Amino acid sequence: MDTTTDDDEPTPVQLVATCHVEDCPQCGVPITGPYYATPGTTPPLYQAACGGCGTPITDLVPAAE
Numbered sequence: 309m310d311t312t313t314d315d316d317e318p319t320p321v322q323l324v325a326t327c328h329v330e331d332c333p334q335c336g337v338p339i340t341g342p343y344y345a346t347p348g349t350t351p352p353l354y355q356a357a358c359g360g361c362g363t364p365i366t367d368l369v370p371a372a373e
């Protein structure tokens with residue numbers, strides 16, 4: 309019922325994350341998924357961790373429509 313907050317729920321953005329750790333089984337494999345920006349970051353900062361090696365992924369690009 310609270311209509312004073314217009315950005316209460318963050319909107320996920322479809323991004324393609326690619327791991328570049330050579331020993332990782334998912335190295336070089338682009339993985340598309342929804343990501344949420346870290347609250348309070350401008351420009352929006354997105355964080356992703358590789359499912360294969362757990363390394364934070366910095367190669368994040370917007371997914372194609």
Ligand SMILES: [Zn+2]
Nearest residue numbers: 327332358361
């Ligand atoms: Zn990895």
